[in-house]
Amino acid sequence: MLKRTSINHINNILEKNPQWKILDVGCGFRAHPKASIIADVQDMSEFYKDRKFIKINEKKLPFKDKEFDFVISSHVIEHVEDFEFFIKELERISSKGYIELPSRLGDNLVFENKTDHKWWFLYDDIKNILLASKKNQLLDPFITVSLAKNLEMIFRESLVIEIYWENKIDYKIDHNINFEDKNKISFFKVFRKYISKKIRSLYK
Numbered sequence: 001m002l003k004r005t006s007i008n009h010i011n012n013i014l015e016k017n018p019q020w021k022i023l024d025v026g027c028g029f030r031a032h033p034k035a036s037i038i039a040d041v042q043d044m045s046e047f048y049k050d051r052k053f054i055k056i057n058e059k060k061l062p063f064k065d066k067e068f069d070f071v072i073s074s075h076v077i078e079h080v081e082d083f084e085f086f087i088k089e090l091e092r093i094s095s096k097g098y099i100e101l102p103s104r105l106g107d108n109l110v111f112e113n114k115t116d117h118k119w120w121f122l123y124d125d126i127k128n129i130l131l132a133s134k135k136n137q138l139l140d141p142f143i144t145v146s147l148a149k150n151l152e153m154i155f156r157e158s159l160v161i162e163i164y165w166e167n168k169i170d171y172k173i174d175h176n177i178n179f180e181d182k183n184k185i186s187f188f189k190v191f192r193k194y195i196s197k198k199i200r201s202l203y204k
Helices: 008-015 084-094 104-109 144-157 187-202
Strands: 002-004 021-023 037-040 052-055 070-074 097-104 121-124 129-134 161-166 171-173
Touching: 008 097, 008 161, 070 084, 084 171, 097 104, 104 121, 104 144, 121 161, 144 161
Parallel strands: 021 037, 021 070, 037 052, 070 097, 129 171
Antiparallel strands: 002 161, 097 161, 121 129
């Protein structure tokens, strides 16, 4: 079961269940404050000295079946080549959790995403299913991750997909979503045209 949610709603759920064993997987330096265990492919044990950190060394996550009450996967799945296996691992180690992904627009705007991300995702609100396809880079990226985080405070619904899941993460791979033959949009060219128009308007 999947449904759209918000991080604020998730925070309220976690706040009401302090006894839960919570895992944040692949979070880098941005682990959720309620996560009791943090796991990442990088060794970040020095950064998370006050919490239990587990380094991921293999494809299979180093946890028992249904070990956690809740698992958080924020901006991870789009990086994983075999994301289907990763989703099955999330289902194996917990019965519910939160997934955060960049929208296709958000994904295209950020410099770092151009080479790091392998997949695009859409959320089908009618069928409540996650639609995956190979990433297409249609825009020349022009913002950094840190700037994107600032923009999310205002335009969050346009830049991220937030999903709550229970028992099963329904998804489908769509190989027909391909825009590579389209011309890329350059925001620098758009900006230059805007400035040029402004300048011309001054001399009218």
